[in-house]
Amino acid sequence: MxxxxxxxxxxxxxxxxxxxxxxxxxxxxxxxxxxxxxxxxxxxxxxxxxxxxxxxxxxxxxxxxxxxxxxxxxxxxxxxxxxxxxxxxHDASTAEHALALMLAAQRDLPRWAGDQAAHRWAPHFTRSLAGTRVLILGYGSIGAALAARLEPNECEVVPVARSGRPDQGVHGIDALHRLLPQASVVVLTAPHTPETQGLIGADELALMPDDSLVVNVGRGPLLDTSALLAEKGRVRAALDVTDPEPLPADHPLWEAPGTYITPHVAGGSDxxxxxxxxxxxxxxxxxxxxxxxxxxxxxxx
Amino acid sequence: MxxxxxxxxxxxxxxxxxxxxxxxxxxxxxxxxxxxxxxxxxxxxxxxxxxxxxxxxxxxxxxxxxxxxxxxxxxxxxxxxxxxxxxxxHDASTAEHALALMLAAQRDLPRWAGDQAAHRWAPHFTRSLAGTRVLILGYGSIGAALAARLEPNECEVVPVARSGRPDQGVHGIDALHRLLPQASVVVLTAPHTPETQGLIGADELALMPDDSLVVNVGRGPLLDTSALLAEKGRVRAALDVTDPEPLPADHPLWEAPGTYITPHVAGGSDxxxxxxxxxxxxxxxxxxxxxxxxxxxxxxx
Incomplete structure (x- = not known):
């Protein structure tokens, strides 16, 4: 048998x-x-x-x-x-990496890593994660796991999903353009579907405040790479997934100002x-x- | 008047x-x-x-x-x-930076920053913060603020203070040597006093497991720099404060394996x-x- x-x-x-x-x-x-x-x-x-x-x-x-x-x-x-x-x-691992990316971007961790390589002790004041308003786009199990981690970090979490669930405080995607101008951080955790392709494009980036941050732990095509590059660092980015992926060695995204990249490793941890x-x-x-x-x-x- | x-x-x-x-x-x-x-x-x-x-x-x-x-x-x-x-x-800022350092060390953020500078897409599996046991040495307001941030990250937090408070689950410093062999991460948040000078020295590092992590957001002299260097990366380190400080450009700590350094910026954020x-x-x-x-x-x- x-x-x-x-x-x-x-x-x-x-x-x-x-x-x-x-x-x-x-x-x-x-x-x-x-x-x-x-x-x-x-x-x-x-x-x-x-x-x-x-x-x-x-x-x-x-x-x-x-x-x-x-x-x-x-x-x-x-x-x-x-x-x-x-x-x-992979939810816990991905939510944890999203938090790591947000903290890295706000507290200038890539900069300190470069300073360490240069043996340079040059402190300066940084942004913080505390006190930020964080939009989570795609509010499934990863989004919820991230929200739980952000709560004690003194963030104001604003969940957005395809269909709003007003009784749970989850906004529908139709509220996105209204919410973007007040967001310090926008985190993408949605899957890649025809509806989420280019979810954050030129129009959406234009609505985000100066020095705000977009974090992508979903799929590369959720964020329009050309539109991000056109922002020239006005909106910062922390990306675990990219479009294209893997990112070719000669791609301009590697050197884009205010952009921090990890190579699709959010889900892959102990x-x-x-x-x-x-x-x-x-x-x-x-x-x-x-x-x-x-x-x-x-x-x- | x-x-x-x-x-x-x-x-x-x-x-x-x-x-x-x-x-x-x-x-x-x-x-x-x-x-x-x-x-x-x-x-x-x-x-x-x-x-x-x-x-x-x-x-x-x-x-x-x-x-x-x-x-x-x-x-x-x-x-x-x-x-x-x-x-x-500065409590929230310092606790937030301690969390950032822990995540950076566990999720290899300094490595990804180096790979980005080299335009290299080379994913690998990393450690995680979830599932670790974290000793917090010096359990005042910063330690408590850190513990609150670690809870939803699925860490087991073990607080240790000068005087134990058994009713609140806080161990006394006399339990330190017994607790170290089971710790994945040890975070120093204590002030610098004659009693805390060299709190983590050669004996304590020797008790820590292979590949464990010591994080210092307290004061540089809490951790014996020479003893850490002698570990040659067996115990990893993420340090916002160092001894000496500022760290001279020719100091070996800059290049110590498994060591990540930020220049005393934990308290200084928005x-x-x-x-x-x-x-x-x-x-x-x-x-x-x-x-x-x-x-x-x-x-x-």
């Missing part, structure tokens, strides 16, 4: 419910397991190319991804196989692993108990 | 209680006011050298500083003049100003009402 699991971590086998057994495959080299017996396959993190193993798993019933994105899995997914994604596993391991444990428990799985993005039925 | 005030901001005069009048002096150039009439002098921020004006103020009764440190004011302070300091005005203005407003109100002033460090009686 093909009901073995293929999981990335030893812990998942150790914690597996009674009746569930299988093998560990962390994405390095070729799996030692008998793939013909695998019913539940957790694709190792950062090894999306190992979706190719699915074609050697005739008994496959569930594929579990550890990323939120799942577009690449849909095409090769065999008929009747259930697909689950890793939505939520806090991901314990969460991901626990999540796989829970999915296996649900599976063994015949309960519906979490994060189903394509049903197997 | 000499009962005029000399204050740094227009707002202080606009908000002054009935009967209180005076002039503004922001520390630039020479004051235009008639100093012989000044009874309440707020020394402009960052202009401690203008304590020299006191000798031209025969009617002086109160000197208000905007810094926590007041040692330099004691000697020139005339007999019978009350001295107040700026304790607390969040200070609104707080300081409000505080001066409140002091003038107390003074006019005949109430005891806040933050008295030497009585005028």
């Amino acid at each position: 093909a009901d073995r699991v293929l999981v990335p971590w030893d812990q998942n086998l150790e914690n597996a419910p009674a009746g569930v057994s299988g093998d560990v495959y962390d994405g390095e080299g070729e799996p030692a397991a008998d793939l013909s017996q695998v019913a539940f396959y957790v694709v190792p993190y950062g090894r999306t190319q190992r979706l190719d193993l699915m074609e050697r798993m005739p008994g496959l019933r569930v594929v579990q991804l550890l990323t939120a994105g799942y577009e690449r899995a849909l095409d090769p997914l065999p008929e009747g196989v259930e697909l689950c994604n890793g939505r939520g596993l 806090t991901f692993y314990p969460r991901a391991r626990r999540f796989v444990d829970e999915q296996l428990r649900r599976w063994a108990a015949g309960e519906p799985l979490a994060n189903v993005v394509r049903s197997g039925a | 000499a009962d005029r005030v000399l204050v740094p901001w227009d707002q202080n005069l606009e908000n002054a209680p009935a009967g209180v009048s005076g002039d503004v002096y922001d520390g630039e150039g020479e004051p235009a006011a008639d100093l012989s009439q000044v009874a309440f002098y707020v020394v402009p921020y960052g202009r401690t050298q203008r304590l020299d004006l006191m000798e031209r103020m025969p009617g002086l009764r109160v000197v208000q500083l905007l810094t926590a440190g007041y040692e330099r004011a004691l000697d020139p302070l005339p007999e019978g003049v009350e001295l107040c300091n700026g304790r607390g005005l 969040t200070f100003y609104p707080r300081a203005r409000r505080f001066v407003d409140e002091q003038l109100r107390r003074w006019a009402a005949g109430e005891p002033l806040a933050n008295v460090v030497r009585s005028g009686a």
Whole structure:
């Protein structure tokens, strides 16, 4: 009977419910397991190319991804196989990085790093995060995790989502142009869809105050790169994602005034692993108990 | 009657209680006011050298500083003049900078700044702040403000003070050696006293785990510089204060592995100003009402 699991971590086998057994495959080299017996396959993190193993798993019933994105899995997914994604596993890491970018930009951390390299002790007064009004565009789980981190930092958080939820203080996107002139910081956490493409373009940047800051931890195309460059530093930027991405070595964004760039690393930090391991444990428990799985993005039925 | 005030901001005069009048002096150039009439002098921020004006103020009764440190004011302070300091005005700014340093060190921000300068897009997985255990050494108002910021960042905060307060979960300093081996991050926020000199030295660093982080936003001498250098990056460091300070251009600490330095700027950010203005407003109100002033460090009686 093909009901073995293929999981990335030893812990998942150790914690597996009674009746569930299988093998560990962390994405390095070729799996030692008998793939013909695998019913539940957790694709190792950062090894999306190992979706190719699915074609050697005739008994496959569930594929579990550890990323939120799942577009690449849909095409090769065999008929009747259930697909689950890793939505939520990166929230804390991404919110934490967004906070880091905001603090870096407000407290001049890139400047101090350059001064350190030059052995230069040259203190000056900086902006602060405290006392700023922060628009969070795309108020899902990452936005909420960021808001929780901003609260004790004495920020005024203004959440904006596609559809407003007035009872929860969440503005609709139609309020954006009205809200931008009063924002010190605008954080983009939305996914990339046709509606969010160029969400912050020339018109929106023009509405932002002098010396305000746009932070992008969503997807590069949410922010119009040419429009940002045209601002010449009047609006500052802290970007974990860019358009294009990766940013070519000769792109002018690298040297844009008031712009700080990290290479799409918001979701990739140590806090991901314990969460991901626990999540796989829970999915296996649900599976063994015949309960519906979490994060189903394509049903197997 | 000499009962005029000399204050740094227009707002202080606009908000002054009935009967209180005076002039503004922001520390630039020479004051235009008639100093012989000044009874309440707020020394402009960052202009401690203008304590020299006191000798031209025969009617002086109160000197208000905007810094926590007041040692330099004691000697020139005339007999019978009350001295107040700026304790607390820098707490939010300092706690915010401590958080920025922790995030910078955990999320490799100085590295990304260097990569940006080199136009290099080279992502890698980083440490996180979430999931760390953070010892805060010196648990006064800055420590508490930091703890509030760490809570939603999913840190386990372990406060340590000179005298333990077990009912509030604050450990005494005698527990330090027992706590260090389980700490991912140690933050120094204590003042510099004979007791705190070298608080973290070779013995303490040796007790800290590999790849742990020491953050100093207190005073440089709390951390033994030579002992830190001897660790050669086994314990990482993020330092806003150093010993010596300012750090000479040829000092080896600039290039110490795993060490990030900012030039004593934790307290100096925009969040200070609104707080300081409000505080001066409140002091003038107390003074006019005949109430005891806040933050008295030497009585005028």
